Amino acid sequence: MTMQASQRLAALAVARVLAGATLPAALAATGADAPGPARALVHELAYGTLRHWGTLAFLVRALADKRIPDARLRALVAVALYQLGHAHQPPFAVVDQAVHAAASVARPAARGLVNAMLRRYLRERDALHAKARADPVARWSHPRWWIDRVLADWPDQGATILEAGNTRPPQSLRCNARATSRDALLARFAAAGVAARAEGAAGLVVEPPRPVTELPGYDEGAFSVQDLGAQLAAPLLRAGDGMRVLDACAAPGGKLTHVLELASVEALALDSDATRLDRVRENLARLRLASPAVRVAQGDAARPRDWWDGAPFDRVLADVPCTASGIVRRHPDGKWIRREADVAAFAARQRAILEALWPVVKPGGELLYVTCSVFRAENDAVVDAFAASRADALREPITFAEGAAHSGGQLLPSREAGGHNQDGFFFARLRKP
């Protein structure tokens, strides 16, 4: 695939996201789905453009004499600007290819406009970026309401959180301790010429990233793809051999399979989404963790009467649906698709799930509440209000490894080294006396 074809497909995907589609759905709709280097470039351009969309949209507006009505053409110019700023490709080739792509994205006459805008950018780059830094959305590349919320919730760490959200995430894996040791897996990777290092308790970071199915051991279930922050959930659940465990929002099974790697438990994996539950079954099978002790069922976590047999659980994992504001570096479409009203709607669902799950926790048992959000309204606010309303829900402190960027139970999005280049997750442990 030529560069102009990749630019075109990335622009079409970006325009679809800005109209409300998720990026995976938008990319699938472009047809750029066959694995290979061509797809990798389309994905890189689409992900990168959305990561920096606040800045790029500002530049597109500043470079056009009048508003460009065609959303796909605006997206194409943004894709080329992303390449000029971040992709280390020769500027003349980026401009030349984007000019040709303009004819198929919009109309032949659009070539002149794209050529003029990109050449003007190359001439006035420094002045344009200085202007962009004075505009909050252009500076932070997040929606204004999101920026205001993060800075209000995190007066000291807000800028770092927003910056971390615009970085390229590492390719983090979790070694399946039931299948192999991390040292053996690292040795296998090294023998295959895959550069990787150990991070955290069970993690590996592959650098440079590789298509995951090409990594040795994938088909045999030697590892899972999982962020280093997400890898903290299963140890924090503290499930021991013989315990009865509920994962109330289990799909696609990243944390559930980790729990099963760490302890021999009887587990119920619940999720309301039947399609996503197929991913749980696939992951259990690939990781060789499927067994009669693990039951997968569709159900609403907020309606235990539909799925609970009355036998209480020693451990409940409530990895509730949320805005995903802590994982925008992996899902940059999320920040442009979400609306501010979603935060309160999620908080209400989260509280309802917490209320409904509490009766299924055994006396002496624990519930671990998890979100991948950095908004306090979905985290401390939900858990504290719930705990304050019940005498039998005791919130216990969470401890993280030394050096982890966190504040209370909030693991902060971070690009720190030493096992802490992680997404943003929130953890709260509630114990029933």
Ligand SMILES: C[S@@+](CC[C@H](N)C(=O)[O-])C[C@H]1O[C@@H](n2cnc3c(N)ncnc32)[C@H](O)[C@@H]1O
């Ligand atoms: C954050 S994801 C879970 C990720 C999963 N724990 C993992 O580690 O792979 C949240 C999940 O909650 C599910 N969900 C949303 N509302 C639910 C409900 N009312 N009851 C059960 N599951 C729900 C979604 O389908 C989604 O799969």
